[in-house]
Amino acid sequence: NAGVTQTPKFQVLKTGQSMTLQCAQDMNHEYMSWYRQDPGMGLRLIHYSVGAGITDQGEVPNGYNVSRSTTEDFPLRLLSAAPSQTSVYFCASSYIRTGGGSPLHFGNGTRLTVT
Amino acid sequence: GNSVTQMEGPVTLSEEAFLTINCTYTATGYPSLFWYVQYPGEGLQLLLKATKADDKGSNKGFEATYRKETTSFHLEKGSVQVSDSAVYFCALSDVGDMRFGAGTRLTVKP
Numbered sequence: 001n002a003g004v005t006q007t008p009k010f011q012v013l014k015t016g017q018s019m020t021l022q023c024a025q026d027m028n029h030e031y032m033s034w035y036r037q038d039p040g041m042g043l044r045l046i047h048y049s050v051g052a053g054i055t056d057q058g059e060v061p062n063g064y065n066v067s068r069s070t071t072e073d074f075p076l077r078l079l080s081a082a083p084s085q086t087s088v089y090f091c092a093s094s095y096i097r098t099g100g101g102s103p104l105h106f107g108n109g110t111r112l113t114v115t
Numbered sequence: 116g117n118s119v120t121q122m123e124g125p126v127t128l129s130e131e132a133f134l135t136i137n138c139t140y141t142a143t144g145y146p147s148l149f150w151y152v153q154y155p156g157e158g159l160q161l162l163l164k165a166t167k168a169d170d171k172g173s174n175k176g177f178e179a180t181y182r183k184e185t186t187s188f189h190l191e192k193g194s195v196q197v198s199d200s201a202v203y204f205c206a207l208s209d210v211g212d213m214r215f216g217a218g219t220r221l222t223v224k225p
Binding site for chain 2: 004033035040041042043045048058090092097101102103104105106107108109
């Protein structure tokens with residue numbers, strides 16, 4: 001039972017480069033989301049999706065794009081990397097959007113450094 | 116908007132000590148409350164949850180009670196172990212997305 005799988009685990013980018021962080025879940029969850037984790041700031045929501053073909057912005061969406069073509073996959077694209085995007089990125093999924101006590105299931109994260 | 120405030124760390128305890136990590140919340144509705152734990156190099160894992168006032172969540176010796184009158188959800192454990200060393204996050208969800216506190220790093224020394 002893989003759960004939520006994120007790749008890569010580590011990545012170093014130069015300013016201005018683009019890349020895609022991959023996220024896949026095998027639990028048939030409708031809700032998927034991307035968070036970034038920065039010291040002293042907890043987790044902040046970047047983008048989320050409540051089902052295939054539906055995405056929306058979270059708290060800190062600037063500089064990131066997402067798409068949801070299948071229930072299983074939810075990639076996060078950095079369009080033009082900036083040093084401010086150095087962070088640890090977590091993908092998380094849930095059976096439904098999290099109201100009503102549905103917990104999130106997290107991947108193991110991608111540590112991104114932008115130089 | 117909804118938000119979570121948890122005590123700043125880091126917290127360092129000796130093995131078998133009593134643990135309390137404070138968490139208070141602000142919400143317009145009737146949120147569900149969660150504690151997640153993050154071990155080094157891993158993602159967050161659900162530790163416990165409570166979905167309505169006066170509910171007590173418990174798991175692995177940890178407990179937290181949903182107190183609506185004080186808008187709190189403090190995490191407690193009677194006797195911590197070295198293996199409890201991790202970062203603990205308080206979180207809430209209402210009709211929307213989950214909001215997290217800043218996290219509290221716990222180190223337990225033998």
